[in-house]
Amino acid sequence: MKIKVQTLDAAEKGDIELNDEIFAVEPRADILHRVVTWQLEKRRGTARGTRERSDVARTGKKFGRQKGGGTARHGDRRAPIFIGGGKAHGARVRDFNPSLNKKIRALGLKMALSSHAKAGSLVIMDSLAVAENKTKTLVGNLEKLNFGKTLVIDGDMVDNSFALAAGNLHKVNVMPAVGANVYDILKHDTLVLTRAAVEKLEARFNG
Structure with a gap:
């Protein structure tokens, strides 16, 4: 050519x-x-994945009594509303590296x-x-x-x-x-x- x-x-x-x-x-x-x-x-x-409530290292013990404590009925301290709790709906690691x-x-x-x-x-x-x-x-x-x-x-x-x-x-x-x-x-x-x-x-x- x-x-x-x-x-x-x-x-x-x-x-x-x-x-x-x-x-x-x-x-x-x-x-x-x-x-x-x-x-x-x-x-x-690739986004860095955040730690959700199943990933943070906090006690899994129930926060208090279900009734009579005068506070909300929380489960454990890993909940997103607590300081040190897991991120709610955080970024997930996604793979954009195809072959x-x-x-x-x-x-x-x-x-x-x-x-x-x-x-x-x-x-x-x-x-x-x-x-x-x-x-x-x-x-x-x-x-x-x-x-x-x-x-x-x-x-x-x-x-x-x-x-x-x-x-x-x-x-x-x-x-x-x-x-x-x-x-x-x-x-x-x-x-x-x-x-x-x-x-x-x-x-x-x-x-």
Whole structure:
């Protein structure tokens, strides 16, 4: 699969051959849904469970006589209304750490990349260097390229000048190739990969 390589100035820089096993996989909604659901559930924190009346260490002896004491008919001191008693309807420990087969996760990432390639919203950049790290310069470049909400993936590290220039742009998100994931790729209108990112992603699947 061949795709044109561009620069931030909207100039062409030749072609690049993409691996069809990574960028030309037919997307399946069920696989993408499973991976996104797994990813979002992995983000959720597990609440610390509170101690309820069966968990606190207090006497189980009845508080007083059933009648004639002049007080309410309490059972034991573990009741929630007493200091040191158990919490009523407290937080329970819930497990949000599901498992998903590595092959399914890898297939989901391939399908997410392929969905952008199929829709024509995959862009390969030769370099991300921005002159003088200026946000104004980058905004002008993005207007020429007519990008919407964009995810930019670089190689080992994101180009420093681009990261500084894009820091205040809420429609542009950047990450290194190691952080590429299905959820972030799918929620952006445009996916931008550098040559280094393509090499890293292909090595990730082949390694």
